[in-house]
Amino acid sequence: MKKMSKSARSSFINYGIVIVFFVIFQVLSSAGKLSSSLSGQLIPICTYVVMALALNLVVGISGELSLGHAGFMSVGAFSGVVAAVSLQNSVTAAPLRLMIAIITGALLAAVTGVIIGFPVLRLQGDYLAIVTLAFGEIIKNILNCLYIGADSNGLHFSMKDGNSLNMEPGGTVIINGPMGALGIQKISTFLSAVILVLIVLFIIQNLVNSRAGRAIKAIRDNRIAAESCGLNIMKYKMMAFVVSAAMAGAAGALYALNYSTVVPKKFDFNTSILILVFVVLGGIGNLRGSIIAAAILTVLPELLRQFQDYRMLVYAIVLILVMIITNNSKAKAFIGSITGRFTKKAAVKE
Amino acid sequence: MKRKLLAVLLSAAMICSLTACGGSADSSSADTADTTTDTATDAATDTTTDAAADTTTDAATDAAADTNADASGEGGSLTGTLKLGVVGPLTGAAALYGNAVDNGSQIAVEEINAESADFQIELNAQDDEHDAEKSVNAYNNLKDWGAQAIIGCVTTTPCVAVAAEAYADRMFMLTPSASATSVTEGNDNVFQLCFSDPNQGSASAQYIFDNKLAEKVAVIYNNADAYSTGIYQTFQAQADTLGLEVVSTTTFTDDTANDFSVQLTEAQNAGAELIFLPIYYTPASLIMKQAADMSYDVKLFGVDGMDGILSLEGFDTSLAEGVMLLTPFSADATDELTSSFVSKYESANSETPSQFAADGYDCPYAIYEALKYYAANNGGLNVDGMGYEELCDILISVFTDPAFTVDGVTGSGMTWTAAGEVNKAPKAVVIENGVYVGL
Incomplete structure (x- = not known):
C-alpha cells in the first residue's frame, strides 16, 4: 500500500467505491430488500455517473466548457438503438447485442466529436461552449426529422416522414421522428452498466495519469507555457474531447436500451446542464466527486417525493446548500476536524 | 490515509441515504392514504352522488343480467380497499x-367511497414531469406503495415507457389521455x-369532409411532438382517401412556437378556408391572436x-369565437352526470x-x-x-368482455377492444360566447 503512488491509490479507491456499490445493491436486490423505486434507478444512476465522468474530462481535466454533452448522448442513444434493433434476429445473445450497441453508440458519438472538435478546438476562448450549445440543439432537431426503418433489404432512411421510407410490408420503423424510438427491447442490465462505469473510469484515470494526461493538464493550466514546450495543443485537446464524446455516446446507448422508448426531446439543454451540475457540485476535476454527486443527485428527487408539490423547491435548496457548504471555509474546517479525528483514531489503532 | 477514510465514509453515507429511501417511502404513503380516506368520509355527506350511483348500478345490473348463464355468482358483492396509483405531470x-x-379522479374516488363503506379506493398521484425516465420512477414508487392498478400515464411518451414496465410486471393500466397507438400496441394490460x-385524425378529416366545412384545408402542426405528428399523419391519410384538399402543411417546434406569421401567411396565400390544428392550446392561442392581427x-x-x-x-376568449374542436367532453352538456x-x-x-x-x-x-x-358474475x-398480477388478469378479462360497458362523462356505452382502444362517439363542439356549444 505504501509503495503505491498517491494517484494509483486514489484510482483504486474509485474502483472500490463502484464495486462496493454494485455488490451491496446486488445483495440487497437478490435478498428482495431493495424497493422497486430504487432498483429501477440503478441503470440511470450508472448512466449519469458515466456522463459526469465524461464531462469532467472536458471541463475539469482539459479546462474547456461543453454545454451540449446531451447531444453526444442522444447520438449514442439513437445509433445504439438502431444497432440493437437491426441485430435483433442475427445476434440472439442480449449481452453481446448490448455490447455492440454501446460500441456503435460510442463510435458514432466519437465521430461527431471529431467533427465538432476539429474546427473549434483550434480556437482560444469560450468557443467550444458556444458551438456545443448549438450542436445540442441541432442534433435534437435533426433527430426530430429523422426516420429510420429496417426490413429484409437493410436500413431505410428518410428526412420527410415515416411513409416515405419505402419499406417492405413486414419492415419495422425504428426511429419515428419526434416520436423517437419505440418498442425497444430492454437489454441493459445493472451488471453491464457497472462494467461500463468501470471501463470508463479505467480509461479516464489512465489517461489522466499518463504522459498525454499531464500534457492536457499543462495546456489547461498555461496554454502558452505548454505551447512553448512543444506540445501540440490541438492534438491533446482533441484527445480529451473525443474520448469524452465517445463515453457520452456509450452512456446514451446504455440509457436508451433501458427504456422501451426514447425521444430526442429528452436530450435537450436541460439534460446537458444537469450533467454539468453533477460535475460542478462533485468538484471540477474530481472524478470521485463526480461519481458520488451523480449518484446522489439522481436519486435525490425520488427521495423527495414525500414533499409532494414542494419537491423541486427542496431539491433546489439542497443544491444551493451543498454549494454554500463546500465553499465555506468554516464548514470546511468543521468537516476537516471531524475527519481529522477519525484519521487520528485510525492511526492509533494501526 | 485521510482521503481513503473520507471515501469510505462518503460511500457509506451514500448507501445509507439510498437505503433510507425504501423505509421512508412507506411512512409518506401511509400519510397520503390517511388524507384520502379523510376526504372520502367528508364527501360521504354529499348527496349529489345519486346521479352517478344510479347509472352505474344500472349498467352493472344490465351487464350482469346478460351473463345470467353464469348462475353461481348472482349478486356477489365487491369489498375491500383498492389502491389506485395515478402517474402524470403535476409539475412542468x-x-x-x-x-x-388528478383532480378529476379524486372527485370520482370521493363519490365511489361515499357509496358504500365495504369498498373503498385509496388514491396516490405521483409526478412524472412529462419525462419517460421520471415516469418509470414514479411508477416504481407507486409499486412500493402497494398500488394494485395504475391510472396513467397522462401523456404519451412517458406512457409508452411505463406501459412496457407494467406489461413485464403484469400491472393493469388505464390511461386517461395518452392517445398514441404505441401505448397499447403489444401490451394486453394497457387500455385507453x-x-x-x-x-x-381520421375522425377530424371525416367530420370536415362530411359537413363541408371547407374545400381547401391548411394544417399547422408541431413536428417535435409525438401527439401532434401522430394526428397529422392520420389526418393526411384520411384526407387523401376522401379527396379533401390540403393546400398547405407547415410545422413548428417547441422552440419556434413564438411566431406563426410565416405559417399563417402561407396558408392565406394558398387560399385555405380552414386550418386544422392538431396541437396543444398554448401555441394555438398564439395562432388565433396572430390570425386576428393580420385580419385573416x-x-x-x-x-x-x-x-x-x-x-x-391572459387569453382573450373572444379570439377563440367560432373555433371548432373534436372532444369527447363538453362542460356545458345538460345531462345529470x-x-x-x-x-x-x-x-x-x-x-x-377540461376534457382531461x-x-x-x-x-x-x-x-x-x-x-x-x-364480483357480480x-x-x-x-x-x-390482492396482488396486482391477479387483479390485472381480472380487469383484462372484464375490459375485453364485449358485454361490459361504462357510462361516463366522456361518453356513454364505452366498450373496449382487445387491443385496448375505446369505442365511443366523438363530439364536435364550437366555441360561442366563451363556452363550448355542441355541434
Missing part, C-alpha cells in the same frame, strides 16, 4: 393535464379511455389538445373542468365498474391485499 410544461386528471391518435378570417379546427384554451390565463361532475369540480378547484379532468373522472369509475361486474370479490 404539461402540468395542467396531470393536475386536471381517450380516442387513439389515428381515430382523432379563417375557420380553425382543433382536437382534444385544444381543450383548455378558455381557461388559459356531467352537470353534477362539473359543479363539484368547479366548487373544488374554482375552474371549469373528465377523462380522469371516468377512469376510477371504469375500474370500479369492472370490479363490480366481475363470480360470487363476490375482495380486493384487500
Whole structure:
C-alpha cells in the first residue's frame, strides 16, 4: 500500500467505491430488500455517473466548457438503438447485442466529436461552449426529422416522414421522428452498466495519469507555457474531447436500451446542464466527486417525493446548500476536524 | 490515509441515504392514504352522488343480467380497499393535464367511497414531469406503495415507457389521455379511455369532409411532438382517401412556437378556408391572436389538445369565437352526470373542468365498474391485499368482455377492444360566447 503512488491509490479507491456499490445493491436486490423505486434507478444512476465522468474530462481535466454533452448522448442513444434493433434476429445473445450497441453508440458519438472538435478546438476562448450549445440543439432537431426503418433489404432512411421510407410490408420503423424510438427491447442490465462505469473510469484515470494526461493538464493550466514546450495543443485537446464524446455516446446507448422508448426531446439543454451540475457540485476535476454527486443527485428527487408539490423547491435548496457548504471555509474546517479525528483514531489503532 | 477514510465514509453515507429511501417511502404513503380516506368520509355527506350511483348500478345490473348463464355468482358483492396509483405531470410544461386528471379522479374516488363503506379506493398521484425516465420512477414508487392498478400515464411518451414496465410486471393500466397507438400496441394490460391518435385524425378529416366545412384545408402542426405528428399523419391519410384538399402543411417546434406569421401567411396565400390544428392550446392561442392581427378570417379546427384554451390565463376568449374542436367532453352538456361532475369540480378547484379532468373522472369509475361486474358474475370479490398480477388478469378479462360497458362523462356505452382502444362517439363542439356549444 505504501509503495503505491498517491494517484494509483486514489484510482483504486474509485474502483472500490463502484464495486462496493454494485455488490451491496446486488445483495440487497437478490435478498428482495431493495424497493422497486430504487432498483429501477440503478441503470440511470450508472448512466449519469458515466456522463459526469465524461464531462469532467472536458471541463475539469482539459479546462474547456461543453454545454451540449446531451447531444453526444442522444447520438449514442439513437445509433445504439438502431444497432440493437437491426441485430435483433442475427445476434440472439442480449449481452453481446448490448455490447455492440454501446460500441456503435460510442463510435458514432466519437465521430461527431471529431467533427465538432476539429474546427473549434483550434480556437482560444469560450468557443467550444458556444458551438456545443448549438450542436445540442441541432442534433435534437435533426433527430426530430429523422426516420429510420429496417426490413429484409437493410436500413431505410428518410428526412420527410415515416411513409416515405419505402419499406417492405413486414419492415419495422425504428426511429419515428419526434416520436423517437419505440418498442425497444430492454437489454441493459445493472451488471453491464457497472462494467461500463468501470471501463470508463479505467480509461479516464489512465489517461489522466499518463504522459498525454499531464500534457492536457499543462495546456489547461498555461496554454502558452505548454505551447512553448512543444506540445501540440490541438492534438491533446482533441484527445480529451473525443474520448469524452465517445463515453457520452456509450452512456446514451446504455440509457436508451433501458427504456422501451426514447425521444430526442429528452436530450435537450436541460439534460446537458444537469450533467454539468453533477460535475460542478462533485468538484471540477474530481472524478470521485463526480461519481458520488451523480449518484446522489439522481436519486435525490425520488427521495423527495414525500414533499409532494414542494419537491423541486427542496431539491433546489439542497443544491444551493451543498454549494454554500463546500465553499465555506468554516464548514470546511468543521468537516476537516471531524475527519481529522477519525484519521487520528485510525492511526492509533494501526 | 485521510482521503481513503473520507471515501469510505462518503460511500457509506451514500448507501445509507439510498437505503433510507425504501423505509421512508412507506411512512409518506401511509400519510397520503390517511388524507384520502379523510376526504372520502367528508364527501360521504354529499348527496349529489345519486346521479352517478344510479347509472352505474344500472349498467352493472344490465351487464350482469346478460351473463345470467353464469348462475353461481348472482349478486356477489365487491369489498375491500383498492389502491389506485395515478402517474402524470403535476409539475412542468404539461402540468395542467396531470393536475386536471388528478383532480378529476379524486372527485370520482370521493363519490365511489361515499357509496358504500365495504369498498373503498385509496388514491396516490405521483409526478412524472412529462419525462419517460421520471415516469418509470414514479411508477416504481407507486409499486412500493402497494398500488394494485395504475391510472396513467397522462401523456404519451412517458406512457409508452411505463406501459412496457407494467406489461413485464403484469400491472393493469388505464390511461386517461395518452392517445398514441404505441401505448397499447403489444401490451394486453394497457387500455385507453381517450380516442387513439389515428381515430382523432381520421375522425377530424371525416367530420370536415362530411359537413363541408371547407374545400381547401391548411394544417399547422408541431413536428417535435409525438401527439401532434401522430394526428397529422392520420389526418393526411384520411384526407387523401376522401379527396379533401390540403393546400398547405407547415410545422413548428417547441422552440419556434413564438411566431406563426410565416405559417399563417402561407396558408392565406394558398387560399385555405380552414386550418386544422392538431396541437396543444398554448401555441394555438398564439395562432388565433396572430390570425386576428393580420385580419385573416379563417375557420380553425382543433382536437382534444385544444381543450383548455378558455381557461388559459391572459387569453382573450373572444379570439377563440367560432373555433371548432373534436372532444369527447363538453362542460356545458345538460345531462345529470356531467352537470353534477362539473359543479363539484368547479366548487373544488374554482375552474371549469377540461376534457382531461373528465377523462380522469371516468377512469376510477371504469375500474370500479369492472370490479363490480366481475364480483357480480363470480360470487363476490375482495380486493384487500390482492396482488396486482391477479387483479390485472381480472380487469383484462372484464375490459375485453364485449358485454361490459361504462357510462361516463366522456361518453356513454364505452366498450373496449382487445387491443385496448375505446369505442365511443366523438363530439364536435364550437366555441360561442366563451363556452363550448355542441355541434
